[in-house]
Amino acid sequence: MNKLMRRRPCKFCAAKKETIGYKEVPTLKEFVTDRGKIIPRRISGNCAYHQRGLTTAVKRARNIALLAFAEER
């Protein structure tokens, strides 16, 4: 199997982190592209449970201007 195709472990499961809050901006920024989009699960390797939590957290952070909806290039 190709190296690129290897299954990545979920970062949150590896860190034993149950929930992700919207105020944890430095962590959230790691799962967002420089354009401000959420990195898909197939790239980041997150499990479905944590990706779902992450998505809500990012959306909440955007709402309260901690993260941008779209970043200028």
Added chain:
Amino acid sequence: MTAYETVFILKSSFSTEEEVAAIEKVRGVIERGGGVVSTLDRWDRKKLAYPIKKEKRGVYVIAHYEGGGAVISQIERHCKLEESVIKSMTTRLDPGALGKAIPNPDEKPIFFQEKFKGLRR
């Protein structure tokens, strides 16, 4: 009684006294609505990720409290009418997290992963 967390963004042009006054006003609204304030603190003065009401910076204030649904509508009404509040957001809170409002200022990302390379979107 449900636990709630509300984040307010205040205008950054305020002096310390004006800030305190605005925060106390919010406390009054919660208590009048029958809520029990657990914490109500200034978080930080931050640069907003995007301008809101022509403001580029804002002072973040976090409130943790318990109350019925009626308190929420009171607070949201207050935030809409109050000029000093430029934006607010209320979320339901896990009762175990009550009181732990302000995040650690020198919090580091928990993962030091290589940035996802070559991803252009």
